[in-house]
Every structure is written in structure tokens, then in C-alpha cells.
Amino acid sequence: MTTLLIVSHPDIIESGSQQYFLSSLKDREEITVHHLENQYPNGTINVAKEQNLLRQHDRIIFQFPFYWYSATPLIKKWQDEVLGEGFAYGTRKKPLAGKDFGLILMIGVAEREYQAGGEELFTISELTKPFQAMANKLGMNYLRPLPVFQFFYMEEEEKMNTLIRYWQMLTMDNDITLANRENWLIEQLQQIAKPNLEAADREVIMFAIERIQENRFKIDELKMVLDDMFLD
Incomplete structure (x- = not known):
């Protein structure tokens, strides 16, 4: 199985959580790390290139900091342009049908707040429904999201356990x-x-x-x- 990890973060070098997880993927030939801000610093997306990358991989994962209950602006722009009618849907054959799709979310708020009665009120599953709907429209298999809550407050053992779940998200069969x-x-x-x-x-x-x-x-x-x- 091959995985395309589409990462979006405006200042990824300064992000300790992003560096911790991405640095663990060195020499993993089955995983393609694709940082959008690095690829497209001026925001102009090569749609044909992105669509070819999608065709070449079995599993597609978005990894981004959870901004205002949604993705970064470049992820949204990528969705609008790359997953257009005539490619991802609207034709007889959906090229992404049957592929896996998942989310890895870096979240600064404590997990306990994402529930009824918590500060954020809604669960991660509820807040990510637009991505579930997208996967459904494209005929993709929606994987259970991997939310990483308050990485910098984790003890080393908890970080390692989360890292194992991260590797499973990227490489383990569904x-x-x-x-x-x-x-x-x-x-x-x-x-x-x-x-x-x-x-x-x-x-x-x-x-x-x-x-x-x-x-x-x-x-x-x-x-x-x-x-x-x-x-x-």
C-alpha cells in the first residue's frame, strides 16, 4: 500500500509537533510526504500534477493544524481546484473510488473540551463531517481521524504511543x-x-x-x- 501524506502548515519548520511526526518518516518509500506550502509558496496549484499524485497512491491523508474547526486555507484551495467536476466526480469512473482517505489533526485544545458540555461543544467527528461528505461523494473509504491533542503537554510515553498510532494511520490496512x-x-x-x-x-x-x-x-x-x- 502506498500513502500520499498531504501536509499543510504555513510555518512547518517552527512547528514542533509537525517536525516530530514528519521526521519519523525518513526512508519510508511507501509514504510520499507532500507539503503544500513548500510546493506552492505563491498559492498557484499545479492541478494536473496533484491529480496524478492522487492516482498513484492507495491512501490519501490530510495532515494540518485544526484552524477554527476546519483545515488551512491552502487545503481548502487544493480541494476546490484539484477535486473538480470531471476528475473526482461527475464522470462515469471516479478515479479515487475505493481509495482510503483520512485526517491527522494537530489540536491545541484539550480532548475533554471536544464534547457536549465542553468548551468546544462538538466532537471531532461532528466537526469533520464536511470531510466525511467529501470522501462519500468521491467513493473513498473514510478512516477514523487521528486527532493529536496538545502535543507539547504530552509525556514521552504518550508521544511514543501517539507516534505508533500515526504510523498505523499511514501504513496499516484498514x-x-x-x-x-x-x-x-x-x-x-x-x-x-x-x-x-x-x-x-x-x-x-x-x-x-x-x-x-x-x-x-x-x-x-x-x-x-x-x-x-x-x-x-
Whole structure:
């Protein structure tokens, strides 16, 4: 699976949260990081180029700071120009149909405020309905958004847990079963365990892979026992 990560941020170098996540994607050949402000500093979008990028990838993700309950101005301009009638819709064949679409949102307000009775009153799911409607119109599979709340207040462990969810958003199949998550984690660990890695580090990674596989074997055995019990 290939992923097109469309990032919009007017001052991305100064954004600690953006740099934290984007720097983790180095050497990931299956992910194309596409920063709109860098590509189009004068705001003039190459529509044909953008449409070709969309055709070439299986999953499309928007990543942006959540400004006034919506995307940045350049994301909106990109939508207006790139997803026009005759390409994204209005023709017999929708070129984006069947592809995945998702959102990664950097949010400065605490998560507890995005609910009924909270300061922001509405949930993230409610506030992002226009994107859900867009995906539906284009025949795309809408993924559950990944909101990153108050990144700078996170402890290191919470940052790492969020980073794992970030990688899953970009690279894991749209299947949240435990078995699929285990397979995804094994694949990630195998990619890390390169020949030039120090022997001690490789040993730790291989031990982790073996434990995951052993636990999966035990779960499968238990499931077979339970199935037999119910059949009887």
C-alpha cells in the first residue's frame, strides 16, 4: 500500500509537533510526504500534477493544524481546484473510488473540551463531517481521524504511543483486528532490524517478534478450544 501524506502548515519548520511526526518518516518509500506550502509558496496549484499524485497512491491523508474547526486555507484551495467536476466526480469512473482517505489533526485544545458540555461543544467527528461528505461523494473509504491533542503537554510515553498510532494511520490496512495489528507491528520491527543494526538491538527486536508470535499462537489455540466447547 502506498500513502500520499498531504501536509499543510504555513510555518512547518517552527512547528514542533509537525517536525516530530514528519521526521519519523525518513526512508519510508511507501509514504510520499507532500507539503503544500513548500510546493506552492505563491498559492498557484499545479492541478494536473496533484491529480496524478492522487492516482498513484492507495491512501490519501490530510495532515494540518485544526484552524477554527476546519483545515488551512491552502487545503481548502487544493480541494476546490484539484477535486473538480470531471476528475473526482461527475464522470462515469471516479478515479479515487475505493481509495482510503483520512485526517491527522494537530489540536491545541484539550480532548475533554471536544464534547457536549465542553468548551468546544462538538466532537471531532461532528466537526469533520464536511470531510466525511467529501470522501462519500468521491467513493473513498473514510478512516477514523487521528486527532493529536496538545502535543507539547504530552509525556514521552504518550508521544511514543501517539507516534505508533500515526504510523498505523499511514501504513496499516484498514482492519483494526488484533491479529492485523500484530502482523503490522511485526512488519515494522522487521524493517527496523536491518543488518547494520547493532547486535544487541537486533536481539531485542527479534525477541519482541518471537513473543508476539508466541502470544498469537496461544490466542489461536484458546480460540480453537472455545470454538469446540460451543460446538459441543
